[in-house]
Amino acid sequence: xxxxxxxxxxxxxxxxxxxxxxxxxxxxxxxxxxxxxxxxxxxxxxxxxxxxxxxxxxxxxxxxxxxxxxxxxxxxxxxxxxxxxxxxxxxxxxxxxxxxxxxxxxxxxxxxxxxxxxxxxxxxxxxxxxxxxxxxxxxxxxxxxxxxxxxxxxxxxxx
Numbered sequence: 702x703x704x705x706x707x708x709x710x711x712x713x714x715x716x717x718x719x720x721x722x723x724x725x726x727x728x729x730x731x732x733x734x735x736x737x738x739x740x741x742x743x744x745x746x747x748x749x750x751x752x753x754x755x756x757x758x759x760x761x762x763x764x765x766x767x768x769x770x771x772x773x774x775x776x777x778x779x780x781x782x783x784x785x786x787x788x789x790x791x792x793x794x795x796x797x798x799x800x801x802x803x804x805x806x807x808x809x810x811x812x813x814x815x816x817x818x819x820x821x822x823x824x825x826x827x828x829x830x831x832x833x834x835x836x837x838x839x840x841x842x843x844x845x846x847x848x849x850x851x852x853x854x855x856x857x858x859x860x
Contacts, residue, residue, distance in 0.1 A: 740825065741837045742816045743774040743846055745808035747790070752806075765801055767793050772808055773821055775828060776837060776846075783850065787832075789824050798824050806857075811850055813843040 749768045750759050762768040772788040785802050792799040798820060816822055829836050837843050 738819065738822065739815045739817050740822055741840050741843050742814060742825065743776075743837065743843050744812055744814040744816075745772050745774060746770065746810045747772060748807055748809045751804075762793070763803060763807055765793055765799060766790050766803075772803075773816060773825065774808070775825065776834060778832060778834060782853070783846070787828065789821065789828065800824070800828050805850070811847055813840055813847055 747762050747766045747768055747770045750761065751763055752759055753763075762770065766772065770790050770793075772790040775787040775789070777783050778787055783805055786805050786808070787800065787802055788808070789798055789800050791797070816825070825836065
């Protein structure tokens with residue numbers, strides 16, 4: 702691989718490294734509460750029964766997550782009304798923390814919760830940094846999402 706280099710402060714620095722530093726200046730890391738190493742997050746569980754496919758086949762949990770698996774939901778990534786969401790959860794097969802896009806209909810028992818687990822906090826920060834998005838800033842922000850999700854579910858259940 703060929704790297705372009707420029708002289709910067711009397712040292713050769715790859716152009717790619719300079720570009721990464723430049724981008725990071727525009728997309729700062731998500732704000733974690735430094736004093737206690739915690740972060741507010743929208744949390745839910747995978748539903749016992751989910752539907753998928755054109756025929757609406759029913760399955761226990763999802764292909765990647767067992768029923769009842771705790772999922773850490775990231776803020777909206779695109780403007781679809783939070784119908785599809787990015788979540789972090791323990792994978793059914795490997796038991797490692799996996800990042801997936803799933804239907805919000807597959808998640809139940811929504812709640813605002815403080816996350817303390819360092820591995821989860823690290824994964825949330827990495828996922829948001831890659832997408833250049835902001836993280837949840839406060840409990841109020843998470844609860845406003847929660848309120849809109851509950852309104853959406855109430856409308857959906859009426860149909």
